[in-house]
Each structure stands twice: as C-alpha cells, then as structure tokens.
Amino acid sequence: MAAQPSSNGYLVGSNLERVLRAGHFAVTAELGPPQSADGDVIRKKAALLKGCCDAVNITDNQTAIVRMSSIGAGAIVVQEGLEPVIQMTCRDRNRLAIQSDLLGAYALGMRNVLCLSGDHQSFGNHPSAKNVFDLDSIQLVQMVAAMRDAKVFQCGEPFKGQEPRFFVGAAAAPFAAPVEFRPYRLAKKVKAGANFIQTQLIYDIPAFKAFMEKVRQMGLHEQVYILAGVGPLKSPAMARYMKDSVPGLWVPDEFIERMEAAGAPWADIPKDQLSKEDKKARADAWKQEGICICIELIQQVREIEGVAGVHIMAIEWEEAVRPIVEGAGLLPRPDVSAAPAQEAHHD
Amino acid sequence: MTNSTPLNLIAYCCEHCAYAAADLAGGLRLQYPPEVKIVQIPCTGRIDVLAVLHAFEAGADGVLTAG
Amino acid sequence: MxxxxxxxxxxxxxxxxxxxxxxxxxxxxxxxxxxxxxxxxxxxxxxxxxxxxxxxxxxxxxxxxxxxxxxxxxxxxxxxxxxxxxxxxxxxxxxxxxxxxxxxxxxxxxxxxxxxxxLGLPTEQGIWAERCAACGDCLLGRTGGICPIARCSKSLLNGPCGGSEGGHCEVNPDIPCAWQLIYDRLNSLGKLDLLLEIQPPKNWKAARDGGPRKIVREDLRLRAEEE
CATH class of the missing domain: 3.40.50.2300 (Response regulator)
Structure with missing residues (x-):
C-alpha cells in the first residue's frame, strides 16, 4: 500500500481513503495499546478486528495514561495485515517530535493520522507532567496536510527526500459546549486540511441530526468524510457515568432504561446475594443490550445524509466490534485494493 | 486552675464602651482581678493580628478584646 | 499584579x-x-x-x-x-x-x-485569579480581551476543545472555560467572525520557551559618557 505521491489519483491510497472514495460506508474501530511492552496484546486485539473494519485507530496515551506508543503499536498492526489510523495528540510532543514521529510512521507503512489535542494530563497517571500543546489539533491538521501537499516541514523547509503522505483525520465533538459553535470549529478543521472526521460518541440521534443538518448547510459533508462515533454500552452504570460525567456526551435516558431493563432479572436480588454466575449472566445481558443499541445507532446514523461511515469505540472491549459490524450488516468489508480513484472528492 | 505564677492578661478595651465601663466599675469600687491589664484603644476595629501577637510576645497569657 | x-x-x-x-x-x-x-x-x-x-x-x-x-x-x-x-x-x-x-x-x-x-487580579475580596501568562506576544486583540494562553488549561488558540461543559473547563469545575468566555464575549459584540480564522501556531520564542527574556530600550538608556 506504499502510495507514491498522487500517481494513482489518491491522496495517499490508504485502504480507508479507497473505501471512502469508492463510496462505501466505512467502518473504523479502536485499538487501545497496553500499559506494557507486550506486543502480543496488540496482535490479539488485531486478530479480533481483522476483517471487520477498514482501518483501526491506535490511541495515543488515551486519557493521558502512558501506554505503548501509537506508532509502535501501529507497526505491529501493519505486520498483522491491518491498516492503522495513528492517533497523534498535541499534549506530549512539540512540533519537532510530532514531525519526526510522523516521518517514522510513514517509513513503517502507516498512512492515516488522526490529529487530536489530547486529554489533559491532569486526568492521567502523570498529573504533574508539563504539557506541551505547542500546536493545537487544528494546527496539527494543517501541518500534516502541508507535509503531504506542500512537502515541507512546519518551518517551511522542504524535505530532503520522500515526504510523509498521510490521510489526515480530525475529531469533532458535536455536543461539547458551546454546541452552536461546533459546526464552525469543524469547518476550521476542514479548512485546515482534514480529509476525514471521526466524531465523539453519538447516542443522541436527534441532536446529531441537527448537527449534521448544519454541517450540510455549510457544505462540509462534501469536503470531508464524516465518520460518526459509536460505542457499545457495557452497563447502566457506564451509561449514567457517560451522561453525567463526560463532557460532550449526551446519553438519552431511553438507553439507560434499556440497559437497566436488560439487567432486570437480577435487579431484585440483594447485592450481597448475587452469585458469581449471576453477575456474569447479568454482565452478559448488559453487554448484549449494549451491542444491540450500538447496532441500532449505526443503522440510524447511516440514514443521515453526509455520514460516510462509523467509528466504533469499544473501549477495552475489542471483542464487541465483530458482532456489532456483523449485526449492522456491514460485513464483509469491501476489497478496494485494486480500485481506481473515483472522481476527486476533495481536490 | 492553679498556677505557680500569676496570670498575665491583656484586655484591649474600646474607649467608648468597655473602657468606660471599667472606669465606672472603678468609680463604684467594684473589684476585678489584678491580673488583667487594661489597654485603652480608640475602637476594637483597631485590633489586628499584630496587636495580639505583640501582647503574647510581651508575655501575655491571654488577650481579651472588649468593645 | x-x-x-x-x-x-x-x-x-x-x-x-x-x-x-x-x-x-x-x-x-x-x-x-x-x-x-x-x-x-x-x-x-x-x-x-x-x-x-x-x-x-x-x-x-x-x-x-x-x-x-x-x-x-x-x-x-x-x-x-x-x-x-x-x-x-x-x-x-x-x-x-x-x-x-x-x-x-x-x-x-x-x-x-x-x-x-x-499575574492576576482580585476577582472578589480574598480571591485572586490568573489573567496573564506574560507570553510576550499579546493576542488579546483577537480574543475579545480574554487570554486563552493564561486561562485555557491547554492554552489553545483555536478552542474550545471537547472538554468545555456548561461554561467551565473539564480540568476543574472552578475554572471557567476561557473559550466559552471568548465565544460569549465575541458573540455579544457581534465579532464571532474573528473565531472563524485559523490561528496559526504561536511563536513561543517570545515566551519563556525562547529562554530568559530581556527588553532593551535604546531610547531610554544612558550613554556611556553620561553614566
């Protein structure tokens, strides 16, 4: 998949770009690297995801907890025959480190980057660390796009050889405050050069429809591929936590009630009398319902004009991805390795 | 409470009320403990941390403000 | 102060x-x-x-x-x-x-x-809050007089990030979201168009990151013979 610069009509020719350009409804998933140096963790997770998504996001010290590097884990994912989307945050690296890491990532066969600000380090396991935030996510998008298109470093100097060519992604949080500004901030990311967008988890479909309507009014859906973020709920407690404690996440009560209903057979048993088997059965029932809800969400976002795919975030639950994708009728994933580039969507 | 050395108390008294009351008590020949040393001040609003610290530093066992 | x-x-x-x-x-x-x-x-x-x-x-x-x-x-x-x-x-x-x-x-x-x-000011009796990070390249003219360098936890130039909620920062509910403040102020002043410009990467050289700083005013210096 090593794409030579634009020779085939693609920006980079990554599988994700090809799938999107061919007009398929794209599926990306998330793979969280371990808090260890154990590459087998990546291999096992890659095996769970292989064949059921078009590319897999490798998180970058998510929630500011130190994990195996996104690029290190991404190299293993490439070896395993999957295509990574390297997540790159602005929290831990200045513009020098980001650029040099991206040169390495390209040389190791990676072709997609998701540009993020990054969770603040105060949430992680090194809260006293100095943050960097030399660039913000929008500046990062600009830089990575310019590395590919203008073939220059951020300082303006040209590369001395092959430039890194990445399909450039950015995130969108449609329900973070101030909500009315979010489409405009998305527009800035598009203007900065984002090729695809992966949104924060969507549970509130009417609110997301309203967001997408504004996005369409602004014509953004024609300039960027928007992948709606979805994820399976694991328990009523997780649903409530997301609703109450995670900024930018709107979880309708309906889903919390459905999760509670799934655990209803065990609801009347006093907590201390729940056997291990009971707990396992209840957890399975919750997970089953969480997967069902996720499938419904995918089917609903798929109907929204301008949504080009889904990004499935099954946090530390990669096993859930295949049943979700299968349940949503999105298997098998298209083989676009030989597809010629369709009419230019971006240029 | 027994103590080998006599107590040493500083009373910061506002000249308009508490100090005037002490004066009147004297006029009426009322007794009050000899350990209490009265310091006349224009107003208890004049009291600050430093006045209290200085009293303690000078050997006071306790400080009373009255106004 | x-x-x-x-x-x-x-x-x-x-x-x-x-x-x-x-x-x-x-x-x-x-x-x-x-x-x-x-x-x-x-x-x-x-x-x-x-x-x-x-x-x-x-x-x-x-x-x-x-x-x-x-x-x-x-x-x-x-x-x-x-x-x-x-x-x-x-x-x-x-x-x-x-x-x-x-x-x-x-x-x-x-x-x-x-x-x-x-560097800050008293917001009420007994409470002081940070206002300036002395970054050496003032951008308050673009943000309605509210500094994102000093007041956004991430010092973002193109905020707000996804952690803005109900007017406060996710880092701590006691921290107002600087970008919500900027947004609200520019909105009330009819200048939201300022937010549509992508702010380029900041020149941190003017800040402490460029090494200890010094300002030399030749017009105010004493000439050697006058000293």
Missing part, C-alpha cells in the same frame, strides 16, 4: 536554618495588595518567628523592614546596612524581589518567604 502567598511558618523556619540574626523584608507593591508580603505581613512574620524560635528554645533576633519595591535597586539601597548586619534575609517579595536582593547584595544569604503564584 503579581499574586503570591506565604510559605508555612515551618518552611520559613527551615529556610532560616541556623542563622541567628534574621531580617524579614517586606515589599510595598504587588504583595502588599495581595496581603502576602507587605509591611503588616512582614511584622507578623517577624513576631511569629521570634515567638516560635523562643518556644523552640533558640530565640532568634528577628527584625523587619519594608521597602517600596524590592525589584528596584534604589529602594534596596535604603536597607543595605540592615542586610549587611543580618545572617539571613527572609524576603517577602515575589520571586523577583528575592532575586533582586540576592543580585544587589552579593554577600547576603537570601531565602524566600513566599510562593509566587501568577
């Missing part, structure tokens, strides 16, 4: 160490108005140290003096004799004051009595 707060008495005592003659130096400017190191605080600290060391069985001679500004040589000249006589100078100035005394009196042993916090 520069906003600071006092170190604990225990820490001050440990910084003074074995010294017997202690000079507490207050500062009459910023730290006076934030009640950390003015004349009153210097007198209180001195009295407290006298009593505390007496209780410890090693009464030290602690005196205090306050200058108009510790950060200017001419005011420090006034206390040269007292500094010379002291074993240690406990500065209740900000970090600038401590260093000014150290720089001006090469023989003096100077220790800080304050922790210097930030």
């Amino acid at each position: 520069i906003v600071a707060e006092q170190k604990s008495l225990d820490e001050m005592k440990s910084l003074i160490g074995e010294a017997q003659k202690v000079l507490v130096v207050g500062c009459g400017t910023c730290v006076t108005v934030c009640f950390a190191g003015g004349a009153r605080e210097a007198a209180i600290v001195a009295a407290s140290l006298r009593m505390a060391t007496r209780l410890d069985g090693n009464a030290k001679a602690v005196t205090d003096v306050t200058v108009q500004r510790q950060c200017e040589w001419e005011y420090l000249d006034e206390i040269a004799e007292q500094v010379r006589a002291a074993d240690v100078v406990l500065s209740l100035g900000c970090g600038i004051g401590v260093q000014a005394i150290a720089e001006h009196f090469p023989q003096a042993w100077v220790v800080p009595g304050l922790n210097t916090g930030f």
